[in-house]
Amino acid sequence: MAATDATPKDLTHQILYALSEAEPLLSAEAFPQAAFTDLKAALDRLGSREMVKYDTIDREEAILEAEGETIAANGSHEARVFEALRQAVEGLTVQELENTIGDKNVTKVGQSKAFKEKWISRTKDGKFKTARDSIEDVTKEQVQTIRQTRTHPDPKVIADLKKRKLIKTQKVISFKIHKGPKFALEIAKEETDLTADMIASGAWKTAAFKPYNFKALGADQNAGALHPLNKVRSEFRQIFFEMGFEEMPTSQFVESGFWNFDTLFVPQQHPARDLQDTFYISDPKAADKPRPTGPDDTRDYEEVWDNVRQVHENGKFGSIGYRYPWSPEESLRLVLRTHTTAVSAAMLHKLAAQRGKDGRVPPARYFSIDRVFRNESVDATHLAEFHQVEGVIADYGLTLGGLMEFMEIFFGKMGLTDLQFKPAYNPYTEPSMEIFAFHKGLNKLVEIGNSGMFRPEFLESVGLPKDLRVYGWGLSLERPTMIKYGISNIRELLGHKVDLNFIERNPAVRLDKD
Numbered sequence: 001m002a003a004t005d006a007t008p009k010d011l012t013h014q015i016l017y018a019l020s021e022a023e024p025l026l027s028a029e030a031f032p033q034a035a036f037t038d039l040k041a042a043l044d045r046l047g048s049r050e051m052v053k054y055d056t057i058d059r060e061e062a063i064l065e066a067e068g069e070t071i072a073a074n075g076s077h078e079a080r081v082f083e084a085l086r087q088a089v090e091g092l093t094v095q096e097l098e099n100t101i102g103d104k105n106v107t108k109v110g111q112s113k114a115f116k117e118k119w120i121s122r123t124k125d126g127k128f129k130t131a132r133d134s135i136e137d138v139t140k141e142q143v144q145t146i147r148q149t150r151t152h153p154d155p156k157v158i159a160d161l162k163k164r165k166l167i168k169t170q171k172v173i174s175f176k177i178h179k180g181p182k183f184a185l186e187i188a189k190e191e192t193d194l195t196a197d198m199i200a201s202g203a204w205k206t207a208a209f210k211p212y213n214f215k216a217l218g219a220d221q222n223a224g225a226l227h228p229l230n231k232v233r234s235e236f237r238q239i240f241f242e243m244g245f246e247e248m249p250t251s252q253f254v255e256s257g258f259w260n261f262d263t264l265f266v267p268q269q270h271p272a273r274d275l276q277d278t279f280y281i282s283d284p285k286a287a288d289k290p291r292p293t294g295p296d297d298t299r300d301y302e303e304v305w306d307n308v309r310q311v312h313e314n315g316k317f318g319s320i321g322y323r324y325p326w327s328p329e330e331s332l333r334l335v336l337r338t339h340t341t342a343v344s345a346a347m348l349h350k351l352a353a354q355r356g357k358d359g360r361v362p363p364a365r366y367f368s369i370d371r372v373f374r375n376e377s378v379d380a381t382h383l384a385e386f387h388q389v390e391g392v393i394a395d396y397g398l399t400l401g402g403l404m405e406f407m408e409i410f411f412g413k414m415g416l417t418d419l420q421f422k423p424a425y426n427p428y429t430e431p432s433m434e435i436f437a438f439h440k441g442l443n444k445l446v447e448i449g450n451s452g453m454f455r456p457e458f459l460e461s462v463g464l465p466k467d468l469r470v471y472g473w474g475l476s477l478e479r480p481t482m483i484k485y486g487i488s489n490i491r492e493l494l495g496h497k498v499d500l501n502f503i504e505r506n507p508a509v510r511l512d513k514d
């Protein structure tokens, strides 16, 4: 039943009128012309008012291709060949047959099929003739059925015709529509709000109220958000914890040159230790001794001090040393730490305190994410302070290949893949590698970290056993944050002026779930 004779203005009314005459209603039959989205919108409108209920029906529909249409109208190629020959009593040559049919391709395909079906044969002089009195054009019947019903009772027929490219199939969604509990021919006017006037006049008693849509999204609240650096920091912390790391205590920004530089074999004349690169504390200028690594650190750090001095001056633990007079005063000068590797060094010294009677220390994994300070001139990509993400793994039998694999897993957890490693130099690790990752947005390789295996003269100086191997790596927290949030000026991220409009200008920061 097509509901086209009804008078209603729009689809919602058409549906209501059609339903009042027949139920259930199949949308494909009742509204064959209606666009799917219009129909769905009209049904949802009525559905939300409980005026109708509907089920969705998915089905495959078969449609004739151009060649299928030709066959439905004129018969299959083989039937056309048969028919042409049936009318020519003397038989036809190929050319005559082609002239009669008027299509070279139909003739060619048709005669070959008709031969296979044994509908035609050759005369002695090579002409074509019919080999029987009548035939049944099954293909024509099949495509005609499909043209009418958009399907065929025999699925094999559909598969076969599809293979012959006479038909194609497509998925169609239609609806089976029923009356709902509040079915009516008209959509009642619905109030959205209960007003003071309605209460005063008593109109609320008879008014129909629009039901609440509890699924509607609320208005966008321009509320606060975590700082982007904090978000990326918690992502990193999560990854570290997941991988069995323990967080290092990093609240102490001031270090002695000893832990920041000397234990890590940065020579005392190294330009990194210049005033231009490092912030020195003016009051107090120096520590009276290198700090122990914590209240539970009962080891004698004088021994570390001595080891480090010897490695610098004359060499020790297999190292030939820098061979220069090492200054204890320089080592005690207080600095704002230039890297959190100062903390790793002190933590590894503390780990050595856990050395058992058998000489072994337990394997350990430490990380920290905290502030470091460098006396840089500030520009779009450099600040005098930034955050470092630092990790160390101490274990037995570690190899450089293992470090590379670890990096793949670690950075892979942040979505950075296809890492590349470039040999690098750090005075405290050998070998050392810079780590690069391909950044899809920037379409280039970007440096994401520095890493290496701690040198034996460092490990032995802090009292760790000879056969222990320690991986270390570090990266800035700012770089991945800038990449993630598309921020090109680091000052926006960690400037000296706090700009609260930053979040508004960077909706990605706000919309990202905290």
Ligand SMILES: N[C@@H](Cc1ccccc1)C(=O)O
Binding pocket: 339, 340, 341, 390, 426, 429, 450, 451, 452, 471, 472, 473, 474, 475
């Ligand atoms: N300290 C290095 C990072 C690093 C840490 C530990 C081992 C190797 C490298 C840096 O600041 O870039």
